[in-house]
Every structure is written in C-alpha cells, then in structure tokens.
Amino acid sequence: MTSTTVLHAACTVDGESVSLSLQEDGLVLERGDALPTTIAWADVLGATATATMLTIHTCPRRGNGKRALRKLVAESDDMTLLAHVAVATTFLARFGWAPERSLDDLLHATPAPRKCLVLINPVGGSGKSEAMFESVRGFFDATHIDVTTQCTEYAGHATEIGRTLNLTAYDFMVCVGGDGLASEVVQGLMRRQDWHDAIRFPFGLIPGGSGNGLTQSLTKLLGEAFEPENCAYLIVKGAPQPIDMMTARNAEQETFYSFLSLAWAFVADVDLESETYRFLGGARFTMASVAKVLSWKRWHGALSYLPLEADESSDSAYWESNPTPRGSAPELHLLHDISAPVPTHWKTIEGPYSFFWATSAALPSSDCHLAPGAHINDGLIHIVAAPKNLSMVAQTKLLLGLDTGAHIEYPFVQVIKTRAYQLRRTDTNYISIDGERLGGETIQVQMHKGLGRVMCLPLPAQS
Structure with a gap:
C-alpha cells in the first residue's frame, strides 16, 4: 500500500480477480498484467455494500459530454472489508481526497444522508x-x-x-x-x-x-x-455556492427578487408574448422573435445607471457587509427615492430602444450568450442595450449574434456594467423579470452580491 492509498481490497469483478484500491487519483482497478484502470473521484457518486457484494456508482462522460450512470459490482467473502470500501468510497466521492484523514477517520466521519x-x-x-x-x-x-x-x-x-x-x-x-x-x-x-x-x-x-x-x-x-x-x-x-440576486422595485410599491435577468423592449415582448406558442416548447421563442422583428417596433424610455467608477460602495459579498440582518428586506443603499431626480453622479441614456436586457449571468436564456464573461457571483449587473432605431437588418444581426456572443462587438450595441440602475419608460410595454411580468413606469434595480446560494460544484475563479 502506497502513501496515496487509503484502502485496498482483493475482489472479483465479472468472475475475474481484481485488485481494487482507493487512491488520491480515484478508484484504481488492476487486473493481472493489464494496465490499471482509474476512475477519477469526480466521476464517482457513491457505493453500497450488501453481504458479499459491493456496488460502486459512477457517472462518466460519454463522447458527447453527457453523463451516464454506471455500476461496478465487486464480490468478496470479506463482508467487513466491502463495508469499509463502501463507506470510504462514499466519503471520498462527496468530499474529495483528504490526505490528512486515516481510514478510521473516514469510517467515522461520514455524515448522515442529505x-x-x-x-x-x-x-x-x-x-x-x-x-x-x-x-x-x-x-x-x-x-x-x-x-x-x-x-x-x-x-x-x-x-x-x-x-x-x-x-x-x-x-x-x-x-x-x-x-x-x-x-x-x-x-x-x-x-x-x-x-x-x-x-x-x-x-x-x-x-x-x-x-x-x-x-x-x-x-x-x-x-x-x-x-x-x-x-x-x-x-x-456539489455544495452550496453563492449566487447574486437583485431587488427590483417600482413606484407602486411592488418588489421582485431576481437571480437572472430583467428584459424590456424586444426581449420582454418576445418572452411574455411567446406564451401563445407554449405548445411548441423552446421553439416558442423563435416563433415570437420572428413575429416581433417583422413588426419593426421601437420602445421609448431612458436608462439611468450608477457607473462603476462613481460607485464608492464595497464590492464584498452581501453577508460580509451585512453580518447582522436588519429590516424586512435587503438594504438598498445605492438607490435613490424612486420619485426623486436621478443623482448627478449617475449616467442617463435616452431612447428609443430596440433592445434592452440586463443580466447577472452569462446566458440568461437557453443558447443566448448575452454577456460573455459574466459570472453568477461577480456582484455586477451586465446591461446589453441598443438605444437606437435599428434597421431590420441590424436587429436581425444583433439577434443572430446572441448565439455566440458576437453582438457585443457591434457598434450599435452598448454593454454596461453596474450595481444599480433605473429604467423609466414612457410606454406601457412589458417588463419581464426572470420570465415574470412586472409593471410600473419606473423600475429600479440593485445588485446584492452572493445573497443566495445555489447547489453546484465550486465555481471557477473570476477573470
């Protein structure tokens, strides 16, 4: 047994004698003179032992990247050993390699099922x-x-x-x-x-x-x-990972909490009007988009936002800045009174608009690379807007660019990063926030970094 091995078992798999060991790189199977086979811990889900049978559950990727459940069944007359392998495998599959832990530690540290x-x-x-x-x-x-x-x-x-x-x-x-x-x-x-x-x-x-x-x-x-x-x-x-959330409010005292996006103009109309085509599933958005492009509609309003260079607030996570919660909702220290004039250190872009979509994620909709580089806990709102009377050709080009993220390079598209903004509309068109309708002439939004938690593997470091 090497220093990188926590447990070793001699067993039978498909009638063939196999040496099974739990090592730093994963589960290692050795069959006679054949090269060892290693199943990485990332692909191991857990294990169970019943009498003389050990079942190890894995989920390797197929050629197309899709994961598939697999079982490795091993047998041995040493029931205690198989039980130990099952417990240790389940621990390492969930928490990863722990070189400081002995076998006894693993056998006594496995938590209760979630x-x-x-x-x-x-x-x-x-x-x-x-x-x-x-x-x-x-x-x-x-x-x-x-x-x-x-x-x-x-x-x-x-x-x-x-x-x-x-x-x-x-x-x-x-x-x-x-x-x-x-x-x-x-x-x-x-x-x-x-x-x-x-x-x-x-x-x-x-x-x-x-x-x-x-x-x-x-x-x-x-x-x-x-x-x-x-x-x-x-x-x-996975385990709980921080996720940004936004507060959106209107002058009618309605408040909505969002983990994804707010859309107005073209996108909101498509999102909400596409309910007519719900029977088509995801294709309903394509149908609604075609209909809206052909209408060549424009939306009137103004975007005001807090530039990052004028934002003197901390960029730390919400719960670091607010360890002791106060009040009945998250603090909105970046927003002014909704009936008051926009602060002088904010910037305003008047419409009309052909396109407006604000997001906290790179892909706020399936196959739509709206904000390449956006991270779900970077603490930023990424606004992609086209405040111009776009031609039908330009609007079509913008929409096609969403598939790859190429739209952000077009001169008629603006990309703005902020932590707070206000959208004042002079029409009664839809606003869609995470797919739900929100009314009101004026909408204010503030970001709360890491307010919520989502279950997934640890997210990569932000660039």
Missing part, C-alpha cells in the same frame, strides 16, 4: 418534468440523498411552498422546471420574516421548462454539457 425536496412543475415546458426527474433520480439514489417529491398544483403554488417551507426538514431544494419555477420559490423565501435565513437555503435546478438560463450558465461555467443528467450531477456532487 435530505432534498424536489419541486416539480408538471406543466412546465413541454410537460415532461416528472418523467425527466425520474430519468435522473438514480443520481440522487447513488449519492444516498433522501428525496421527497412534490408537484406544483396551481399558479403561485411554488411561491407558497417557499414562504412556508420548513428549512430544517431538508438540506436543499431542487426545482425541476424552467427559471420561472425557481423564481417563484425565491419570491416566497423573501416574503418570510426569516428571509435572511431562508434566502440562503440552497436550491438546484434541473431543466424541465422552456427558459433555462441559470442551468445554461452553470453548465457553461463548469464545463458540463447542458443535459438533465449533467445538471443532476452538479447538484449531487
């Missing part, structure tokens, strides 16, 4: 969310996660669940649906008296709706394929 509430929107997207979760339930079983499922039954049900959820009954929640389902839960969490604890209750997402911006952004950041299996993998192998 508990998870899986919230399913049965009518989201193409209406296949329940079947989709069942197709990835094996990831949760393999990692010994105790799952409780619940389907939403009416509009606003997810908000009510978030408002009344017993935070001590579960370790985290998984939303199976689109961004809208998770957004509803967030609204409920923020309506609680203990909002400062509730908003830090971790949530994960498995795409089952037609708008999946957050899962697209997470998989992109972490180098995973945008597939339900990969999203489940990120959740079960």
